[in-house]
Amino acid sequence: HVKNYDIRVMTIVVIMVGAIAIISxxxxxxRLFGGSQNDNRSNGGGQLGAVLAIVGxxxxxxxxxxxxxxxxxxxxxxxxxADASGALLTRYPEGLARALEKISASPEPLKTANAATAHLFISNPFKGRKAKSLFSTHPPLADRxxxxxxxA
Structure with a gap:
């Protein structure tokens, strides 16, 4: 993740998403606070306000x-x-695949895992919990x- 500048990429993503939230x-x-008290419907001001309100x-x-x-x-x-970069760095993708298989062999989800820190784990810490696995930050281990x- 460090070599691929993931922190920089995610920071840019957060800024872009935050901009969308601020614009909305x-x-x-x-629309809520910017309209005047006068009736602007005669000159089209009411229609613009309604459109802005709906978009907002x-x-x-x-x-x-x-x-x-x-x-x-x-x-x-x-x-x-990150997996591909690790495979290029080690020149042994089969070893990384076996390591992921060992990690995935654990049958139970982690009881102390928190949704706020799920992205820090190597694999999905909520496996077996359908609601949490729908919003996983990691792809399925089988795909990786x-x-x-x-x-190889």
Whole structure:
């Protein structure tokens, strides 16, 4: 992860997603607090305000969902890149695949794992918990192992 500048990439992703959230909040607040007390419907001001309000509410609702989906997609791709970089560094992708198999052999999820720190684990710490595994920051170990074996 260090060699591939994952911290830099995730920082850029967070900034971009944060910008979407700020813009959606701005649209909502412009409509909520920015309108005048006069009736602007005769000159079209009411229509613009209504459009801004609708856009703001839609973005306000969707931006957290979009942010999470973007974060998960980028995180999964970076895990594959980290595996490939590790295979190039060690020149032994089969060994890395076997190490991932050993990690995946543990049948129980970690009881002390927290959703806020799940991205720090090598594999999904919530395996077996369907609700938490849907939003995993790591791709399935079987897929990672298959890609490493494909490099050999």
């Amino acid at each position: 909040d701005l649209f909502f607040r412009i 509410v839609v973005l306000l609702i969707l931006s957290p969902i979009i942010a999470e989906l973007i974060k998960l997609a980028v995180s999964r791709k970076r895990e594959y890149l 192992i298959a890609k490493l074996r494909g490099m």
